[in-house]
Amino acid sequence: MPIDSQTAVVRRFNRSYTQRIGALEDSFLGMGAPLGTMRLLFEIGSHAGTVAELRARTGLDSGYVSRQLKRLTDDGLVSLTADPADRRRRLVELTPLGTARWNELESRSAERARRLLEPLTERQRDRLARALAEADLLVRSAAVVFETVDPLSSGARAAVERYTAELATFFPFDPGEPSDDDAARFRPPSGRFVLAVDDGAPVACGGLRDLGDGVAEIKRMWVHPGWRGAGLASRLLRHLEKTASDTGHTTVRLDTNENLTAAIAMYGRAGYDRIDRYNDNPDATHFFEKHLT
Amino acid sequence: MPIDSQTAVVRRFNRSYTQRIGALEDSFLGMGAPLGTMRLLFEIGSHAGTVAELRARTGLDSGYVSRQLKRLTDDGLVSLTADPADRRRRLVELTPLGTARWNELESRSAERARRLLEPLTERQRDRLARALAEADLLVRSAAVVFETVDPLSSGARAAVERYTAELATFFPFDPGEPSDDDAARFRPPSGRFVLAVDDGAPVACGGLRDLGDGVAEIKRMWVHPGWRGAGLASRLLRHLEKTASDTGHTTVRLDTNENLTAAIAMYGRAGYDRIDRYNDNPDATHFFEKHLT
DNA sequence: CCAGTTCTCTGACTAAAGTCAGCTACATGC
DNA sequence: GCATGTAGCTGACTTTAGTCAGAGAACTGG
Numbered sequence: 001m002p003i004d005s006q007t008a009v010v011r012r013f014n015r016s017y018t019q020r021i022g023a024l025e026d027s028f029l030g031m032g033a034p035l036g037t038m039r040l041l042f043e044i045g046s047h048a049g050t051v052a053e054l055r056a057r058t059g060l061d062s063g064y065v066s067r068q069l070k071r072l073t074d075d076g077l078v079s080l081t082a083d084p085a086d087r088r089r090r091l092v093e094l095t096p097l098g099t100a101r102w103n104e105l106e107s108r109s110a111e112r113a114r115r116l117l118e119p120l121t122e123r124q125r126d127r128l129a130r131a132l133a134e135a136d137l138l139v140r141s142a143a144v145v146f147e148t149v150d151p152l153s154s155g156a157r158a159a160v161e162r163y164t165a166e167l168a169t170f171f172p173f174d175p176g177e178p179s180d181d182d183a184a185r186f187r188p189p190s191g192r193f194v195l196a197v198d199d200g201a202p203v204a205c206g207g208l209r210d211l212g213d214g215v216a217e218i219k220r221m222w223v224h225p226g227w228r229g230a231g232l233a234s235r236l237l238r239h240l241e242k243t244a245s246d247t248g249h250t251t252v253r254l255d256t257n258e259n260l261t262a263a264i265a266m267y268g269r270a271g272y273d274r275i276d277r278y279n280d281n282p283d284a285t286h287f288f289e290k291h292l293t
Numbered sequence: 294m295p296i297d298s299q300t301a302v303v304r305r306f307n308r309s310y311t312q313r314i315g316a317l318e319d320s321f322l323g324m325g326a327p328l329g330t331m332r333l334l335f336e337i338g339s340h341a342g343t344v345a346e347l348r349a350r351t352g353l354d355s356g357y358v359s360r361q362l363k364r365l366t367d368d369g370l371v372s373l374t375a376d377p378a379d380r381r382r383r384l385v386e387l388t389p390l391g392t393a394r395w396n397e398l399e400s401r402s403a404e405r406a407r408r409l410l411e412p413l414t415e416r417q418r419d420r421l422a423r424a425l426a427e428a429d430l431l432v433r434s435a436a437v438v439f440e441t442v443d444p445l446s447s448g449a450r451a452a453v454e455r456y457t458a459e460l461a462t463f464f465p466f467d468p469g470e471p472s473d474d475d476a477a478r479f480r481p482p483s484g485r486f487v488l489a490v491d492d493g494a495p496v497a498c499g500g501l502r503d504l505g506d507g508v509a510e511i512k513r514m515w516v517h518p519g520w521r522g523a524g525l526a527s528r529l530l531r532h533l534e535k536t537a538s539d540t541g542h543t544t545v546r547l548d549t550n551e552n553l554t555a556a557i558a559m560y561g562r563a564g565y566d567r568i569d570r571y572n573d574n575p576d577a578t579h580f581f582e583k584h585l586t
Numbered sequence: 587c588c589a590g591t592t593c594t595c596t597g598a599c600t601a602a603a604g605t606c607a608g609c610t611a612c613a614t615g616c
Numbered sequence: 617g618c619a620t621g622t623a624g625c626t627g628a629c630t631t632t633a634g635t636c637a638g639a640g641a642a643c644t645g646g
Contacts, residue, residue, distance in 0.1 A: 003410060006422040010406040013425040016433045017310075034602055051624065064604055066625050088612045088623040113303040117296060119435045121531070124524040128435075129299040131427040132306040138421040140309045142412045231417040238414070327632055344594065357634055359595050381593040381642045 031104070033075070038105065040068045041094075044078055045102035048093040051080075077101055141230040144198045146239045151186040151193040151207060159195060159205035163222035167283075170259040185209040186219075192243050196223075196236055203227050206240050211253065216244035218254040221263075233263075237270050245292045252292065255284035324397070326368070331398065333361045334387075337371055338395035341386040344373075370394055434523040437491045439532045444479040444486040444500060452488060452498035456515035460576075463552040478502040479512075485536050489516075489529055496520050499533050504546065509537040511547040514556075526556075530563050538585045545585065548577035 031038055043058055055065050069092065072078040077098035083089035094102055117125050149156050186193040190210035195202050206221035218240055223233045244252050253275070256263050264286055272288040279287075324331055336351055348358050362385065365371040370391035376382035387395055410418045442449050479486040483503035488495050499514035511533055516526045537545050546568070549556050557579055565581035572580075 001419050001422055003407065003418065006410055006418050007403055007406045009422040009426050009429070010409060011402060013429040013432075014406070016429050036603065052622095055624095061604060061606085062624065063606075063626075070625085082612095083623095086613070086623085090624065109304060110300055113300045113307070114296065116303060116432065116435055117299055119437075119528070120431065121524055121527055123527075124431055124434070125296065125299050126294050127524075128428060128431040129294055129302040131424045131431065133302050134424040135421060135428060136302070136306040136309050138413065138417055138424065139306075139409065141417070142409055142421075143309075144412075231414055231420075234414055234416075235412070329633065345592095354634060354636085355594070356596075356636075363595085375642095379593085379643070383594070 031101070033071070037068050037071055040065070041072060041077060041098065041102060042105050044072075044092050045094050045099065045105075048091070050083060050089045050091055052089065054092060072098070137227075137230040140198060141227065141232050141235075144196045144203060144227075144232060144235075146236070147195050147197055148192050148243070149195045151183040153195075155195050155197070155202045156193050156205060159202045159222060160220055162224075163205065163220055166222070166225075167257075170257060188247075190247060192240075192247065194236070194240060194243065196232065198227075204232055204236050206236050208240055208244050208247070208252075210247075210249070214248065214250040216247070216249040216252050218244075218252055221254075228262075233266055234270060237266070241290070241292055250292055251289060253278060253287070253289045255279060255281050255287050257283055258285040324394070326364075330361050330364055333358070334365060334370060334391065334395060335398050337365075337385050338387050338392065338398075341384070343376060343382045343384055345382065347385060365391070430520075430523040433491060434520065434525050434528075437489050437496060437520075437525060437528075439529070440488050440490055441485050441536070442488045444476040444484075446488075448488050448490070448495045449486050449498060452495045452515060453513055455517070456498065456513055459515070459518075460550075463550060481540075483509075483540060485533075485540065487529070487533060487536065489525065491520075497525055497529050499529055501533055501537050501540070501545075503540075503542070507541065507543040509540070509542040509545050511537075511545055514547075521555075526559055527563060530559070534583070534585055543585055544582060546571060546580070546582045548572060548574050548580050550576055551578040 033041075040054070040058065040060075043054060047053075047057075051065060051069065055062060058065070060068075069078065069080060073080055076095055078092055079095050079098075080090045080092055083091050117128065120128065151160075185191050186207040186209055192208045194206050194208075196204035202224075204221075204223040204227065207219045208216050209219060211217050218237075221233070221236065221240070223236070241252055254267070254272075255278075256267070258264070267288045270290070272290045275287050275289045277284070277287055326334075333347070333351065333353075336347060340346075340350075344358060344362065348355060351358070353361075362371065362373060366373055369388055371385055372388050372391075373383045373385055376384050410421065413421065444453075478484050479500040479502055485501045487499050487501075489497035495517075497514075497516040497520065500512045501509050502512060504510050511530075514526070514529065514533070516529070534545055547560070547565075548571075549560070551557070560581045563583070565583045568580050568582045570577070570580055
């Protein structure tokens, strides 16, 4: 389908959807407080924290938030306490009364979603839920951005940790201690470590290191389980290939284990060719290569 | 899938979607005029007409609209002319300058949709477009309401006209002139004519008439071609069955033509049994019946 | 042609939403 | 312990969005 038709589909959907469902937020109206205040209450309830975090998440002005919080505390819905770690900061959280109010917001919004589904037959409801789940995964995956980070940054370490933990469920695997030497190979100039980030949280990662003769090796490629099936791995792989090419490589190689069938299938789809063993990695059983054009 | 899970999917999608795409309307911002004004400009560009129509469509206050229009005319974006048919009314339309502005809104909103798709691979874009097209159809179909109308009302006539025109493409079919006698059979107390309406426009119809002995007959069932595949026909059929039951019938019958294979399949799914010919309709080849419980 | 109705516009409001500069208390690096 | 910076608060403001009660012109049925 050409991109213009796809764009048209998105816009058409957008129109139907916002028109019929309206902003979900409309359900925040009529609760005795203006929409902005309720929106903030909802945000606090979804994730308590400092005022600064709240501001960053909502993109609202400092003075504006301050005043809204005053209103919410006056109404007994949220509590503000000085952060013991830095007493300039203030921690915001819901009071029991605020939680009750938040639950009300939750159920209103659920009610709204239910009213959308209600007129449909069971079969149609299922189709709609399936379609929206698929769209959700893809929309969220489209919002993921790739960042080149230091292999020892906290985000990279967290991702690699999950990667190794997961590998260990497929076969006996001992990652050893993360060493500086090892990490250095994933740093510029010849290496890179890429983190896929959604809304600040790492959801996938992959490293590139130089093997000499214009060959780069892809290592530690991992996708968060909740993000699989959305093609994020393919996008990451393409991104890594482009990065390898940008750092002067003409070929990428990788090894993997026969138990990782989904990964092996993906490498095949992505144009990788099976090659002979090129290293002595005892965990690897399959070896792939792709020439970058 | 239980309805609570379906509700959760809708809400989750809603959150991802509105967060990432934002209200599409945000793209109306930063055009030198406030959002409300631009929204109205967009609405006028989408469909010119009288001020009253515009108000009805947007649900805005008369005074508010009047002021917005003043601003738009002052800026040379729209022109107001007295309606020759009723000089109290005023016709609103875009000036060439206004059209240029409207095109800008259009391209901004298309740009926004494109940016959503852009990071995705072609395969993912296709999946997303497909999922949203499916969701669009279902969401819009959920918003369709069934109304019992007079069989000679303008909506009913328009729908039946399209129905007969379409039948004629399947086999030679002459509806004859719409007669009062014929229409009367689809009126209360024993008959009904049901129109499915989306946003004021008829998208499906179906009539019920009494055959005696607690039997009702479904006739002139039609679904707008753009609305097929969304299960609207199933919903309409269920609605007609309920209506038949409410008017004291225990059985519904219908006849159809062998060329209408999709309809025949649907009757099967809906629990209808094939029966012997029960009338002398020369166009009918298949006859169905269902006992209402 | 008159009474009542309809359509749009105007004046006079209000509440909500947001902006900005400056203030105070606290933290940190030298 | 002092300069510098940061987090949140406050006062004073503007813009936007929307409401409501009429006024005036134009239409309609009797």
